[in-house]
Amino acid sequence: NGWALACMAPPVGLRPPDGAMQAFLIQIAARSHPDRRAARGALDPGAGSIGFTRMDAADLAELEQGSGLPWQGGDALRALGKQLRAAEGTIPPVVLPADFVGSLRPYQAQGVAWLQFLRSAGLGGVLADDMGLGKTVQTLAHVAIERAAGRLDRPALIVCPTSLVPNWVREAARFVPTLRLLSLHGPGRKSRFGDIAAHDLVPTTYPLLTRDHAVLTAQAWHLLVLDEAHTIKNPSAETTQQVLRLQAQQRLCLTGTPLQNHLGELWSLFDVLAPGFLGTARSFRSRYRTPIEKHGDAERQAALHRRVRPFLLRRTKEDVLAELPPKTEITEPVEMQASQRAVYEAIRLSMHAKVKQAISEKGLARSGIIILDALLKLRQTCCDPRLLPMALAQKAGSAKLERLLELLGTLMDEGRRVLVFSQFTSMLALIEAELQRRSLAYVLLTGDTKDRAAPVRRFRSGEVPIFLISLKAGGVGLNLTAADTVVHYDPWWNPAVEDQATDRAHRIGQDKRLFVHRLITLQTIEEKMDIMKAHKRALIASILEAERGAALRLTEADVEELFAAM
Incomplete structure (x- = not known):
């Protein structure tokens, strides 16, 4: 009826002077929904107070610009909001430290500058570039800058699927070889728990968060990076709950698919990134998900887009087409699990013994077929042990x-x-x-x-x-x-x-x-093949000729190199 309740002692009813003030109060109330305040634990929702965090700054800047009313107070928050709204194309470039090996493409340099901008504002974000555009290298550059600036006083924790740990280790060694890296992966990781604080970068896996939660939650982290962050799209899963318990100055989510099936997955990402930013799951469903997914509400969709845009950076391959070479080659390192490794080692040892026996009995020149067959079995084990007619291999x-x-x-x-x-x-x-x-x-x-x-x-x-x-x-x-x-x-x-x-x-x-x-x-005949292609051209040529029927021209030292453990 045009009246507003001012929370004073005692409460006083006021009639706003014009429609602008009334609209303003309605928008303020909408941006400080009790569900959101309760979710982030910022204020007592029954206290009648309105409170905002840094994540709300861009929203407030939009509200201030459209209100037509004079604002006072909250200068730092209002300045941040204006900066977030104008961030696209205005974030200053960053200088890579001397120990960063290699160069970044322009869009990657912009991504690193964006990560640095968020860090300077005390904010986290979602780096959602398409797969293959270099989310890993952008993150490593961000870590390298933090260390060079003296801000990396605690380690950065990388949480990723088990299959991606080797990739983080490999890429860190390639781009920032001076980083002190500690891999918390595999059966021997517990013996390394005491060394965590002395390292810069600590990769671990989602499955291990639950097993190692006591150690990981007790450690304060400078940076928490959730790779393939759509892994935690189920908010009630134990892994997601463990992520929420981790303490870090900045949180980053990396994913090429921030939204796969429904908007609830986007809510899950942001609830891990900044709990309460999008309200509770229930309020998000009623405010955004149902109107957008069931009713095609374009206004709500635009509002959601405006809210998350400052904290989500996504470039598709088509977006950066001009910056990409015609062909980008990506090596995907794969680490065997214990059961497959056991089969591989058993075959390697038996084949090595068989080859040595053949050489002893028939000589190296007449052992070519046996050597090629042994190499074939090792390569098949790398692909899938089920390619071998062995009972043990069928379950590996x-x-x-x-x-x-x-x-x-x-x-x-x-x-x-x-x-x-x-x-x-x-x-x-x-x-x-x-x-x-x-x-x-x-x-x-x-x-x-x-x-x-x-x-x-x-x-x-x-x-x-x-x-x-x-x-x-x-x-x-x-x-x-x-x-x-x-x-x-x-x-x-x-x-x-x-x-x-x-x-x-x-x-x-x-x-x-x-x-x-x-x-x-990794640590198989495949990795040796990859290395040998560059450095052992004569050996590779001999194996190729032998596979076409020519005599195998190898030395005994070559044979030992092929079958030795890595």
């Missing part, structure tokens, strides 16, 4: 297959078109079974495919997003420029063969930037 599991399925899940969420190459048709059959189990559409091309044109036609037309191809059947003669992503499931001795396969997509007519993922199992 495959870390590489798990990583491929994670990768394909993310790529499908991004709408990518993917070629998956393997030299083993039996491995493609295992991949095929997993895709069927997940209801992912695909086509298959091997040497046994009678109608080669049919799968090519279905992929080119966009009917299916995944094309499984055996390296020998599809390595030449195909034009598949509809693909924007290539995955080499297993490495080949000859890099030229891999390049020929990649060129099915990377050729004249390709109007997209191509991303090539190579899955390499």
